[in-house]
Amino acid sequence: MTQHNAAQFEALADLYEDIGDWPFRKYIETPSVLARIGDVAGADVLDFGCGAGTYARMLKRAGARRVVGYDLAEGMLASARRRAAAERLDVEFVSALGPDQAGRFDLVLAVYVLPYAQALPDLERMCFQMLAPLRPGGRLIALPIHPDYEPAPSYYEPFGFRMTPDDPREPHRDGARLRLDLFYQQRYDASVHAWYWSRGAIETALRRAGATAVGWHPPRLHAPADAPPELQAYVRRPHAAIVECRRD
Template identity: 45%
Template sequence: MSEQFAELSQAYEDTHTMPFRHRMEAPSVLERLGDLRGLSVLDVGCGSGAYTRLLKRGGADRVVGLDASEGMLEMARWREAHEKLGVEYVCRDVADPGPLGPFDLVVGVYVLPYAESVERLHAMCRGVASVLAAHGRFVTLPLNPELSLDPAWYAPYGFTMRSEEPRVDGSPAVLTVDFGETQFSVSSQQWSRATYERALREAGFAAVQWDELRPSAEGIAESGQGFWQRYVTCPHALILDCRMQPWPVAPQVRS
């Protein structure tokens, strides 16, 4: 997986200027994460560190970025040297993160789709669970198992997705970014909701919840609700919120 990202650090960094990413994706993730103040957070598959920096600026206490690509981490460390946010970066495999934890929260944006096999998917989920505290959460963005089969469906947002039928576990999905001067393609795998949930529960997660990406108020003000409706109708990615403990039960109100 890391090989296809080794030379893409600047291009990947540039994708965070795309309206889709900074007006829809990132606000949706941060809203789902909630209050970060005082938390210890691990950003797996951190790449050039864009989300790692957002987590630190959002109030998290200890923030560590983990990636298997030294090429990606070179950019992340360069940014840290200039911005001095206090973020740590380590080059390790998400399936074998070592004694980094425990963390209150692990974030993984577009990480699980790069599992080349179901065995690898299970190993990645176990790796995440191994560094979480007993009360910890894992919030990640997998590909939508029902993403559009029309390659140009997401073109208005600066990228295309090529996915062929029959769509089965492990079938390829190729993302091509074409935004301004940034052009590149990466290949990942598609997994069903049931396969994701099975891997997560077998890794030790007690509760799993799916959510959708939504445009921010700024995104709607800038581009209009209509611009985002195509994506909202059939998103290419979803939010998966996983907890080591069951969801708290809301107290019943007596009549």
């Protein structure tokens, strides 16, 4: 993520924290990500693009030995530090990753980071930056825009957001820009821009950065019987996918 993109998020820390309680994240995304991560007891974890630190705190509570949250948006980091301190969780939040962090982590988690690569060189650089902190054999788990997301803006409105491609004729073109509008239950009205990358472009960038065993996993519904029925529609066409790989 560039400093330009980080500026989009400076004032959105409370929003990004509250999104964790929105049904599609509460019942689908978050449990799907945590299930894919598995046991982190004793592990060293980097939350790359940590935002307000929601996942970083979860992983620390789950028993990770060391958790570092990295983000360029200082507003997000300030909120993350306050929230971790309130829970008395020992999580380090940083705005830069030095060379001393290379090869130090068992797991890197990057939720909604790849969509902010504006051009192919940015995507390749981002993949390298996410893989470099891993020990050999360590895992990267990332959430890009789903390669087959539904480009009709109204499709995701029941879940609290719209995704509107700049060019509706080519929504699945590599590097295509789209606007994400967040408006769940009229509590928020915020917009950010993101960029679409195909499965092939992401896999190629990851492998060039040193990744092996690249695999894709759909988010799944983990919900009680009273979960909102519209979540089934989200599962059919999720806006994000889980991609997993290992560092060579």
